Amino acid sequence: MADKKKRRRAAHDSDSDSDALPFKSKLKPDSVILQTLKNLKASSAASSSKTPTLADVGLSTTCREVTDLPIDEVQYNIGSVMLNLARSILAGEGFSFNVPSRSSANQLYVPELDRIILKDKSSIRAFSNVSTVRKTTITTRILQLIHQLCTKNIHVTKRDLFYTDVKLFQDQTQSDTVLDDVSCILGCTRSSLNVVAAEKGVVVGRLIFSDDGDMIDCTKMGMGGKAIPPNIDRVGDMQSDALFILLVEKDAAYMRLAEDRFYNRFPCIIVTAKGQPDVATRLFLRKMKMELNLPVLALVDSDPYGLKILSVYGCGSKNMSYDSANLTTPDIKWLGIRPSDLDKYKIPDQCRLPMTEQDIKTGKDLLEEDFVKKNPAWVEELNLMVKTKQKAEIQALSSFGFQYLSEVYLPLKLQEQDWL
């Protein structure tokens, strides 16, 4: 039946004759590829049990990290901060907060942890100082609002928070900045504060989880998939028979894989943030990796931004380095599209794009980053990109047919264990 269809297609359109697809002949039976993936999963599960902590690398006294805290502990911590303030005032020592510094001078990439963390510098934010009185007031107000959110146990966005007191905050960057400070002061993640980011990620495939009490089966989410919930603390009970997680940079590639139900041929969970990773998707990816012990393979564009996106998932953004332990997913493998794939898979010249000056600069900057340097194979790929000055989107594979990605490229990549 399938054969008949194929012949019918081939008869009036030789382009779509999949037997003619480049490299298709190299594909082994799916059972062989599945065995490869089972081995990958087993080795990933064996290695991931020993994720090092700050204490393991002897940094627990000189670096700081926040953790997920239940809301009653967040409230308790706010209470403690306020009690200390009151004591300080009564002792005649005034009204001030001790705020951990989040400046880049206070940040550190730790190779053993493979992520950016925050060192222990902090500063005094005093009410009596004319240069800090405003920030001190804002900090107090944010602490009050967070306390209220915890009492009601509801979630709001940063924008909501800003609007509760526009007169004081003036513009949203002010309340946003202090919100990050408050995370550091209380030693908890921003999610623990019940302040969430707008969601934009979607997930589909071999995953069952609970979202606010509802059980979601992601194999039964059609082509659209399930929107990733903004509040990770109400996500739980993850179950899966997947062999790996496929992290996809772009929407279009996600759609292709969802429509082709790629996850039924190779049991996997497919997830995308549709471009720049948002906090909700980063938290969700980490939670999957941790609870399910699955390897993560990434499919991004072959350009500096693809690698940058990979790095945000993998070792965090500088902006939220205080929370890197909760936001980052260790050991993400770079599956494709890699600069070396362009020649290897004979991507036609007209589907490659010349890198702009800015692209090349970003590429060279990335070569200086620790998270790239620690992986010599990545350095080699990035060097090739900067040398050839060529980039390509995942979509470039469509030049071999719309389903080349799901039918040839990815299966072959998996078969050859061609990830770095």
Next chain:
Amino acid sequence: MADKKKRRRAAHDSDSDSDALPFKSKLKPDSVILQTLKNLKASSAASSSKTPTLADVGLSTTCREVTDLPIDEVQYNIGSVMLNLARSILAGEGFSFNVPSRSSANQLYVPELDRIILKDKSSIRAFSNVSTVRKTTITTRILQLIHQLCTKNIHVTKRDLFYTDVKLFQDQTQSDTVLDDVSCILGCTRSSLNVVAAEKGVVVGRLIFSDDGDMIDCTKMGMGGKAIPPNIDRVGDMQSDALFILLVEKDAAYMRLAEDRFYNRFPCIIVTAKGQPDVATRLFLRKMKMELNLPVLALVDSDPYGLKILSVYGCGSKNMSYDSANLTTPDIKWLGIRPSDLDKYKIPDQCRLPMTEQDIKTGKDLLEEDFVKKNPAWVEELNLMVKTKQKAEIQALSSFGFQYLSEVYLPLKLQEQDWL
């Protein structure tokens, strides 16, 4: 129990004492509001059976529209176009397409239909003419690719389509433009061509539907909701006990309502495109409205862009006027935030924003648009906005407490039947 909780809250934080919320005392019991909504639904169902068509308003010969076609008809139409081409060549009359014009001079707003439609002007796109030879070639190639998509019955994005022949298309605007031409030539919607836009909308609430064969219950989608599928032709079997559809402009308001499970208190379906309406969300909204016969109430920012977004849902964008019949949802009510709400609900001054010059210009331009003019109450609201030069986001309601939107503002609006 609820009372006790409230008192506990009031005891240590008077801001959050919901009894003190402005206008809360005006709220009647939910049963009264529900009856209002039942009446609205009944009247909406009675009126929506007679949506006028081009023929009803005597325009079927001078205006053109596309319709949803099954893929075998799309293929048949492509076949006919090609046969006619062959006949024309054999008859010595050369190789040319007759392409409907999509320029703004060929567009018309029809008050009886309440949407923008395309008039019947068209032009000859000839292969033998040096100025149109490229476009003729691109048109032929796109027709071939669409034929291929129909044979395989898969969906791709415009970006995928572009990448199948970068050498010919050169840049994506060229293949995109011709794709719209091809819709007009074949007389079918872009969805019928199996070319879909990236999805960004989400839906939650009292709706059950099938997505590519999977049954989705949107009351059991947690807080994240269900991602709206990119391909409307695989969406079906809609069932609902909702009394109305709540169309929300922004993500944050959607999240608030989803977390508070607003749809359980007032049975409704909540949908958002997270800003600018995308094609998938517009098609989904229309399908809900048509299949379920439900009134649609819109919650947008009180600024010119809020109204503009409302107009795109309601009567279409100029860019896709050839498909306005399928993309637009008739009779959307403007629930809020309306310019008159700012004073009525005593939105504090610091939560209102001054309109920029550009805002005011956009507002004045909107006053000239037919879709605004046909609704005198809308004109009045817009005049007020332009006069006071003030705008406000939905989030501004957070100044009365994070849940003011779901607990007071919306219930009161519904109770007072305060929509236009």
